[in-house]
Amino acid sequence: xxxxxxxxxxxxGAVLAARMLAIACxxxxxxxxxxxxxxxxxxxxxxxxxxxxxxxxxxxKTQIYNPDCLVVIxxxxxxxxxxxxxxxxxxxxxxxxxxxxxxxxxENLKLAGVVNATQIAVExxxxxxxxxxxxxxxxxxxxxxxxxxxxxxxxxxxxxxILKKNLRCVERGYNEVKVTKWQ
Amino acid sequence: MKAxxxxxxxxxxxxxxxxxxxxxxxxxxxSYPITPQTEVVEQLSRFHADGxxxxxxxxVEGENSAMNAVAAATLAGGRAFTATSSWGLVYMYDAVLQxxxxxxxxxxxxxxxxxxxxxxxxxxQQDMIQTRDTGWIQVIVENSQEILDTIxxxxxxxxxxxxxxxxxxxxxxxxxxxLAEGVRIPAREDVDRFLSVLKTQPQRTIMDPxxxxxxxxxxxxxxxxxxxxxHCAALDxxxxxxxxxxKDYGDFFGRSYGGQIEEYRTEDxxxxxxxxxxxxxxxxxxxxxxxxEGVKVGLIKLRMFRPFPQEKLIKAIKGKKAVGVxxxxxxxxxxxxxxxxxxxxxxxxxxxxxxxxxIDGLASIDITKPHIERVIDDVANAxxxxxxxxxxxxPLEERE
Amino acid sequence: xxxxxxxxxxxxxxxxxxxxxLCLDTGTWRTKRPVVDKEKCTYCGLCAIYCPPQCMITRPDxxxxxxxxxxxxxxxxxxxxxxxxxxxxxxxxxx
Numbered sequence: 001x002x003x004x005x006x007x008x009x010x011x012x013g014a015v016l017a018a019r020m021l022a023i024a025c026x027x028x029x030x031x032x033x034x035x036x037x038x039x040x041x042x043x044x045x046x047x048x049x050x051x052x053x054x055x056x057x058x059x060x061k062t063q064i065y066n067p068d069c070l071v072v073i074x075x076x077x078x079x080x081x082x083x084x085x086x087x088x089x090x091x092x093x094x095x096x097x098x099x100x101x102x103x104x105x106x107e108n109l110k111l112a113g114v115v116n117a118t119q120i121a122v123e124x125x126x127x128x129x130x131x132x133x134x135x136x137x138x139x140x141x142x143x144x145x146x147x148x149x150x151x152x153x154x155x156x157x158x159x160x161x162i163l164k165k166n167l168r169c170v171e172r173g174y175n176e177v178k179v180t181k182w183q
Numbered sequence: 184m185k186a187x188x189x190x191x192x193x194x195x196x197x198x199x200x201x202x203x204x205x206x207x208x209x210x211x212x213x214s215y216p217i218t219p220q221t222e223v224v225e226q227l228s229r230f231h232a233d234g235x236x237x238x239x240x241x242x243v244e245g246e247n248s249a250m251n252a253v254a255a256a257t258l259a260g261g262r263a264f265t266a267t268s269s270w271g272l273v274y275m276y277d278a279v280l281q282x283x284x285x286x287x288x289x290x291x292x293x294x295x296x297x298x299x300x301x302x303x304x305x306x307x308q309q310d311m312i313q314t315r316d317t318g319w320i321q322v323i324v325e326n327s328q329e330i331l332d333t334i335x336x337x338x339x340x341x342x343x344x345x346x347x348x349x350x351x352x353x354x355x356x357x358x359x360x361x362l363a364e365g366v367r368i369p370a371r372e373d374v375d376r377f378l379s380v381l382k383t384q385p386q387r388t389i390m391d392p393x394x395x396x397x398x399x400x401x402x403x404x405x406x407x408x409x410x411x412x413x414h415c416a417a418l419d420x421x422x423x424x425x426x427x428x429x430k431d432y433g434d435f436f437g438r439s440y441g442g443q444i445e446e447y448r449t450e451d452x453x454x455x456x457x458x459x460x461x462x463x464x465x466x467x468x469x470x471x472x473x474x475x476e477g478v479k480v481g482l483i484k485l486r487m488f489r490p491f492p493q494e495k496l497i498k499a500i501k502g503k504k505a506v507g508v509x510x511x512x513x514x515x516x517x518x519x520x521x522x523x524x525x526x527x528x529x530x531x532x533x534x535x536x537x538x539x540x541x542i543d544g545l546a547s548i549d550i551t552k553p554h555i556e557r558v559i560d561d562v563a564n565a566x567x568x569x570x571x572x573x574x575x576x577x578p579l580e581e582r583e
Numbered sequence: 584x585x586x587x588x589x590x591x592x593x594x595x596x597x598x599x600x601x602x603x604x605l606c607l608d609t610g611t612w613r614t615k616r617p618v619v620d621k622e623k624c625t626y627c628g629l630c631a632i633y634c635p636p637q638c639m640i641t642r643p644d645x646x647x648x649x650x651x652x653x654x655x656x657x658x659x660x661x662x663x664x665x666x667x668x669x670x671x672x673x674x675x676x677x678x
Binding site for chain 1: 363465
């Protein structure tokens with residue numbers, strides 16, 4: 001089983017990203033469970049979303065305390081003291097940021113994919129909605145789910161022009177993510 | 184004759200509730216939004232707008248009107264559905280009592296959330312507990328698939344000629360209401376077929392202009408007592424009926440849940456833990472882990488809360504050395520968990536074994552694996568005859 | 584009862600209103616921060632009056648936001664008659 005924790009702010013699409021990842025996993029025949037935890041349900045408030053996938057049905061209904069992968073949608077959240085708490089050794093991070101990592105932010109983090117999803121989203125969609133771009137980066141860096149499955153999952157929530165724009169975001173995230181590895 | 188497998192779709196618990204209701208073709212839906220149930224109303228509205236749901240959608244100004252509307256609709260012979268949570272459930276309280284007293288077979292999804300007294304927009308089962316004496320059938324489920332399936336079974340149960348009682352299908356707010364999982368959606372015609380047995384039963388008493396009848400007449404003295412007696416007897420019958428319906432559902436759709444309770448690895452267990460809702464799912468994984476360590480623990484999932492599955496629980500627990508009950512609510516006045524205190528009432532039949540109360544998961548506090556490990560360790564010690572604490576408020580003790 | 588220490592101050596869900604109702608540190612919600620130009624500030628107090636959570640701190644001759652509570656709504660910047668307050672992205676600051 002893999003556990004992925006999404007960190008964002010209300011309005012950035014963290015919950016939707018976690019859900020679309022779940023849909024992508026189901027398309028590949030996996031079992032999934034995905035849910036959000038809000039403190040206060042409003043724009044700007046920190047949001048966490050959890051997605052688990054496995055080959056067999058997922059029983060646990062708790063929040064994720066030992067993620068295998070973190071997806072951070074708002075670069076400001078890197079300052080969160082609890083962000084890396086419980087990260088599994090050989091952990092992965094997918095981050096929306098314009099800057100690459102200079103040094104390893106946490107000893108359990110061995111793999112990081114950084115992409116300026118905000119810029120890509122503004123270029124492709126016209127708004128700062130970085131979530132779909134980050135899903136593309138996720139697929140590229142972890143290879144736990146294919147690009148095709150991620151793209152297919154978007155049609156559950158988007159259609160027409162906005163779907164095309166977000167599909168481009170996914171593809172660009174997949175292609176433009178910069179990967180850093182640590183020992 | 185088996186049902187089709189059905190389309191697999193990723194959906195939340197709330198969405199599953201809406202699908203379950205839609206598939207049963209209700210005649211009337213009246214529901215008011217409240218976090219964490221709102222998506223149920225939204226999805227039903229979407230179905231209605233698409234034409235998938237051909238119901239009379241009454242846009243009510245509040246939950247009290249919602250329950251009045253749906254209860255009345257069932258008394259007129261229709262099938263009706265509503266959904267609410269905590270504050271909304273409290274707001275409709277008089278109508279909830281009326282629905283049960285009038286024997287109106289409403290099906291209601293109640294998304295468990297903490298009730299008034301301390302403001303919290305969060306998960307908790309106090310709303311289910313605070314309505315346990317309304318005379319409704321109450322069941323509580325563990326995941327999104329079970330919500331959909333149980334709502335279908337709920338209509339089958341509520342409208343059964345031998346029952347004729349409203350059914351509340353509870354599921355944890357936030358932890359299940361917003362939990363997206365892969366859910367199999369039964370085919371419409373299969374659901375029709377499953378419910379069609381109701382049409383073969385005698386017609387229950389309804390408001391029919393050609394046969395004038397008064398509903399909700401005054402109850403006097405022994406007549407009042409007789410009507411209460413009938414009500415209690417019907418609730419009692421609901422236990423076996425629920426088991427039978429669950430079996431039929433399993434035979435037809437391929438999914439069954441055990442009826443009143445589900446026993447998980449209890450057969451050779453020395454002691455057991457009992458819980459309900461989302462905590463059951465997590466408990467399964469902890470029980471499995473403890474079993475690999477050689478701890479002979481079993482898990483009982485409480486599915487039917489009203490009527491209380493006395494006979495099944497006695498049978499499951501008799502012979503065990505101890506029981507731990509995880510409650511997601513409190514029993515005011517007894518200073519312990521409510522499901523725990525109801526289980527204690529079965530002591531004469533179970534035997535005088537240690538029964539431990541654990542209160543956890545209030546206000547969306549997570550019932551984590553370490554919490555459940557602690558529960559199992561404490562009950563294990565009690566089973567060995569060591570001294571134990573009768574009531575433990577896990578999150579409050581954890582931080583000390 | 585096994586609980587020995589309580590973190591709540593009162594018996595029921597009360598909170599201190601003499602702290603100007605600031606009882607939950609919502610500073611982490613901010614994506615933009617108000618920056619006060621002390622030279623331009625004329626100490627009129629409009630920002631403090633308009634601030635929804637009332638988190639403007641009164642300094643000797645200017646006002647500044649209490650960053651533990653400021654949610655970055657931008658109303659102070661909009662209402663300031665002198666244009667002394669500008670909203671800057673949180674990412675620009677290290678603290």
